[in-house]
Amino acid sequence: MSQAHGTKNEGRGTRAQPDGTMLKVAEVSKSFEGVQALLDVSFEVRAGHIKALIGPNGAGKTTLLNVINGLLTPDSGQVYLRGQELVGRKTEQIALLGVSRTFQLIRLFTVNNATVLDNVLLGAHKHVRPTIGGALFLRGRMARAEKAVREKAMEALSFVGMEWAADMVPGALSFGNQRLVELARSLMSEPELLLLDEPASGLNDAEVERFMELMVAIRERGITILLVEHNMSLVMRVSDHIVVLDFGKWLAEGDPSAICANPAVIEAYLGAECKLDGGPA
Amino acid sequence: MKLLAKYWWIILLLFIALYPPTLGGMSPYRAGVLIFVGIYVILAVSLDLLMGYTGQISVGHAAFFAIGAYVSGILTVKCGVSPLLAMLAGMGLSAAVAWAMGRPVLALKEYYLAMATLALNEIIVTLIIGLQWLTGGASGLRDVPSFSIIGFSFDNQIHYYYLVWAIVALVVASSIVVARSSFGRTLIAIHSDETAAKTFGIDCAAYKVRVYVLSAIFASIAGSLFAHHMGFLAPDDFSVFTSINILVMLYLGGIGTIYGPALGAVFLKLLPEVTLQFQDYEMLMNGVILIIILVFVPKGLFGIVTGIKNRFVTRGAG
Amino acid sequence: MGDFSHLVQFLFSGLTSGSVYALMAVSLVIVYKVSLLICFAQGEFFVVGALTMVTLVSKGLPMPVAFALSVLVAMVLGALVERVLIRPIQHTGVGNLIVMTIAISLALRGSALLIWGKESHILAPFSAGKPIAVLGATLQPQVLWIMGITILVLLVIWLFFEKTTLGVAMRACAENQLGASLMGISTQKAAILSWAWGAGIGALAGMTVAPLLFMQYGSGVMPMVKGFVAMSIGGLASIAGAVIAGFLLGIVEAYTIGLISSQFSDTIVFAILIIVLFIRPSGLFATTGRREV
Numbered sequence: 001m002s003q004a005h006g007t008k009n010e011g012r013g014t015r016a017q018p019d020g021t022m023l024k025v026a027e028v029s030k031s032f033e034g035v036q037a038l039l040d041v042s043f044e045v046r047a048g049h050i051k052a053l054i055g056p057n058g059a060g061k062t063t064l065l066n067v068i069n070g071l072l073t074p075d076s077g078q079v080y081l082r083g084q085e086l087v088g089r090k091t092e093q094i095a096l097l098g099v100s101r102t103f104q105l106i107r108l109f110t111v112n113n114a115t116v117l118d119n120v121l122l123g124a125h126k127h128v129r130p131t132i133g134g135a136l137f138l139r140g141r142m143a144r145a146e147k148a149v150r151e152k153a154m155e156a157l158s159f160v161g162m163e164w165a166a167d168m169v170p171g172a173l174s175f176g177n178q179r180l181v182e183l184a185r186s187l188m189s190e191p192e193l194l195l196l197d198e199p200a201s202g203l204n205d206a207e208v209e210r211f212m213e214l215m216v217a218i219r220e221r222g223i224t225i226l227l228v229e230h231n232m233s234l235v236m237r238v239s240d241h242i243v244v245l246d247f248g249k250w251l252a253e254g255d256p257s258a259i260c261a262n263p264a265v266i267e268a269y270l271g272a273e274c275k276l277d278g279g280p281a
Numbered sequence: 282m283k284l285l286a287k288y289w290w291i292i293l294l295l296f297i298a299l300y301p302p303t304l305g306g307m308s309p310y311r312a313g314v315l316i317f318v319g320i321y322v323i324l325a326v327s328l329d330l331l332m333g334y335t336g337q338i339s340v341g342h343a344a345f346f347a348i349g350a351y352v353s354g355i356l357t358v359k360c361g362v363s364p365l366l367a368m369l370a371g372m373g374l375s376a377a378v379a380w381a382m383g384r385p386v387l388a389l390k391e392y393y394l395a396m397a398t399l400a401l402n403e404i405i406v407t408l409i410i411g412l413q414w415l416t417g418g419a420s421g422l423r424d425v426p427s428f429s430i431i432g433f434s435f436d437n438q439i440h441y442y443y444l445v446w447a448i449v450a451l452v453v454a455s456s457i458v459v460a461r462s463s464f465g466r467t468l469i470a471i472h473s474d475e476t477a478a479k480t481f482g483i484d485c486a487a488y489k490v491r492v493y494v495l496s497a498i499f500a501s502i503a504g505s506l507f508a509h510h511m512g513f514l515a516p517d518d519f520s521v522f523t524s525i526n527i528l529v530m531l532y533l534g535g536i537g538t539i540y541g542p543a544l545g546a547v548f549l550k551l552l553p554e555v556t557l558q559f560q561d562y563e564m565l566m567n568g569v570i571l572i573i574i575l576v577f578v579p580k581g582l583f584g585i586v587t588g589i590k591n592r593f594v595t596r597g598a599g
Numbered sequence: 600m601g602d603f604s605h606l607v608q609f610l611f612s613g614l615t616s617g618s619v620y621a622l623m624a625v626s627l628v629i630v631y632k633v634s635l636l637i638c639f640a641q642g643e644f645f646v647v648g649a650l651t652m653v654t655l656v657s658k659g660l661p662m663p664v665a666f667a668l669s670v671l672v673a674m675v676l677g678a679l680v681e682r683v684l685i686r687p688i689q690h691t692g693v694g695n696l697i698v699m700t701i702a703i704s705l706a707l708r709g710s711a712l713l714i715w716g717k718e719s720h721i722l723a724p725f726s727a728g729k730p731i732a733v734l735g736a737t738l739q740p741q742v743l744w745i746m747g748i749t750i751l752v753l754l755v756i757w758l759f760f761e762k763t764t765l766g767v768a769m770r771a772c773a774e775n776q777l778g779a780s781l782m783g784i785s786t787q788k789a790a791i792l793s794w795a796w797g798a799g800i801g802a803l804a805g806m807t808v809a810p811l812l813f814m815q816y817g818s819g820v821m822p823m824v825k826g827f828v829a830m831s832i833g834g835l836a837s838i839a840g841a842v843i844a845g846f847l848l849g850i851v852e853a854y855t856i857g858l859i860s861s862q863f864s865d866t867i868v869f870a871i872l873i874i875v876l877f878i879r880p881s882g883l884f885a886t887t888g889r890r891e892v
Contacts, residue, residue: 071480090479091476091479091480092479092482092483092484092485095479095481095482096482103477107474107476107477108473108477109470109473109477110473111336111537112333112334112469112472114466114469114470114473118466121463121466122466122467122470122483123481125467125470125481125482125483126482128463130462130463130466130467131491132459132464132491132495134462134464135458135463135465136455136458136459139458142463145463146463149463185481189481189482
């Protein structure tokens with residue numbers, strides 16, 4: 001359990017605590033088949049923060065992540081990453097700009113017996129960018145680069161506590177462990193912004209605790225996190241700031257204590273006023 | 282035993298090199314059969330990179346086989362170009378076609394992709410038939426000379442056998458190197474989940490085109506070797522039926538393993554030699570083989586071989 | 600006047616092949632609507648239907664009986680294929696299914712080759728009669744049979760899928776399995792039925808056009824491909840679209856052969872196919888608006 005803290009002062013991978021606005025969502029709207037999934041949603045995420053995006057099912061949270069990530073194009077609105085426009089760019093380009101993410105349903109690579117290590121190595125694509133010519137003619141250079149990436153991958157796996165599974169196939173792992181592998185993979189590109197889509201769903205209490213520790217450690221590395229989550233205990237304890245969506249519209253925004261006490265939020269989603277640890281008042 | 286498992290390919294290469302003077306009895310006929318086998322190994326292996334690793338279904342691989350064959354044939358017969366240059370020209374044209382068609386074709390999924398590759402194959406074949414003045418049309422292109430490099434002509438079947446299999450070894454080795462590299466890993470990501478791949482910065486479209494071009498170049502090489510071996514080209518040899526045969530080899534051998542499809546090609550091309558009088562059964566047999574593989578042995582022959590190998594190796598080590 | 604009669608002749612020829620393409624396209628659409636599959640082996644049902652009828656007629660059976668039996672044989676074959684070969688690997692992914700239908704097509708064609716050989720077979724027209732002169736062009740009476748049967752079949756299909764509970768349920772299968780089963784049909788039964796239907800219609804297409812063509816074991820490949828072209832143009836899951844596109848394709852092809860070139864008519868058809876495939880938004884395999892993630 002102390003793995004997460006152990007890497008805090010590595011030097012490599014940490015950066016000066018970031019400042020300013022990392023992500024700005026500006027009046028994003030998106031509709032499908034006549035359903036308005038998002039309507040004029042706006043909020044900001046401060047650099048170095050963990051911001052949670054919460055709301056009832058169907059509120060458009062995953063849709064918003066897909067818009068930020070480039071998998072969906074909004075009908076209107078813009079998204080800014082440190083001032084750079086994201087809307088209109090392809091997902092690959094957005095990834096190269098420093099955005100990484102995990103998915104609600106686990107999307108690990110499994111074809112041709114790809115291992116956990118293969119998956120994590122692929123997270124570093126941004127730094128590797130392999131070519132056929134390189135594979136055939138630059139064997140020496142490629143081998144050296146590969147060695148460096150492998151070391152980094154094993155570090156990432158150690159960080160999440162999964163280095164023992166490096167040569168296993170994802171299918172052989174438990175759900176919770178697969179989520180950890182996904183997390184390790186998403187860190188390989190050294191992102192500035194990490195989008196986590198319901199990382200705690202399907203995890204037991206112990207696994208949720210572990211995830212929370214990892215998120216704190218990731219934040220300490222200087223990475224900004226935007227977290228979509230239903231687990232209120234986790235959200236209240238780990239978030240610096242929270243934004244609430246309801247029926248695709250912005251409902252409220254604030255720090256955990258404010259959100260807990262916000263009557264509109266309670267009515268739409270929480271059901272009852274909650275304590276800061278996420279339990280009922 | 283472990284040593285055997287690791288260096289089996291040396292033994293295989295030795296076998297291929299020593300076959301003609303020993304078991305082959307210097308028979309030109311046998312060398313000829315094995316030349317065909319080698320050509321189809323190249324075709325199957327090149328398709329595996331595209332289908333097995335990158336997951337792009339192609340029912341029209343013979344299109345590039347045709348381009349290589351006909352460019353070699355036409356340039357050597359009608360323009361007196363040297364076979365080596367003609368082969369390079371064929372590779373160039375195949376690469377160009379694959380590069381030009383690659384992006385739009387590979388943007389399609391599943392059935393659309395299969396149909397598009399089929400259509401491309403048929404367009405090439407119908408063009409070959411239609412452009413009679415250039416290609417000899419349905420009656421074929423005759424008098425293609427033997428392959429030659431700087432004056433040395435490979436008239437002798439045995440000599441050509443060594444040339445072909447040297448090229449086969451090069452193609453298989455290159456394919457293995459590419460497949461096992463970080464490039465190959467990227468292909469697997471694209472095959473598994475393009476959406477997830479994109480979120481790590483992988484430009485799926487660009488990588489797909491690159492593999493398409495590589496597989497087209499290899500298929501073209503096979504086509505050129507084929508042209509100089511046959512001495513005569515007919516459009517029938519490059520139809521969708523040929524593409525489908527390559528697909529059967531792919532699955533029979535074990536898709537996604539490089540060695541598997543090579544094995545599949547060897548098996549499927551040697552089978553008619555064993556069952557000479559059953560020519561007419563070939564189509565039915567291929568279909569049945571493919572069905573059996575899909576339902577019962579999805580990992581193909583290579584899957585069976587690795588299974589046996591693993592059992593021996595672990596037993597020896599334990 | 601001579602030119603005009605040629606144009607009319609091309610029209611008739613186009614309508615004839617158009618009917619075949621329309622029927623083939625519809626048979627593909629039916630299977631697709633229910634199982635989201637496209638059957639590469641459809642052309643083989645076309646051939647098997649026609650050649651079975653040829654054999655039955657040559658054994659002395661009266662035409663209508665041979666007709667009905669051949670359709671039945673094809674339907675049983677289609678159902679068997681679905682149950683024995685498609686269903687077991689349904690869960691292993693689209694790629695495998697595509698290759699399986701290719702394998703089935705190979706096996707069926709190979710069987711046809713063994714049973715009926717490489718020769719072409721001719722079927723007698725359904726009714727004796729001299730060619731009819733229309734506007735300077737000749738119309739074979741068989742063409743009337745083709746058009747008539749085609750219209751009848753399309754009507755029956757339309758009625759079935761639009762008006763009967765079973766048909767509506769089958770349409771729902773691809774999109775909403777739970778809803779469909781609530782309406783009284785399991786996806787499995789629907790799948791077998793759709794394959795049987797599809798094979799039967801494909802066979803019908805083959806049988807009606809057999810008197811006008813030389814049928815041999817490989818004659819089904821092009822009709823299947825052209826059926827797919829029509830299906831793609833008309834909208835994968837639309838029966839009406841498939842019909843219109845099928846006839847359009849037949850007519851365009853006839854005029855291309857007649858007026859432009861017969862050598863490259865197939866090249867042009869395949870080029871049309873590729874263009875159609877490029878124009879359709881890629882990845883749009885189901886209904887519009889389906890989210891990617």
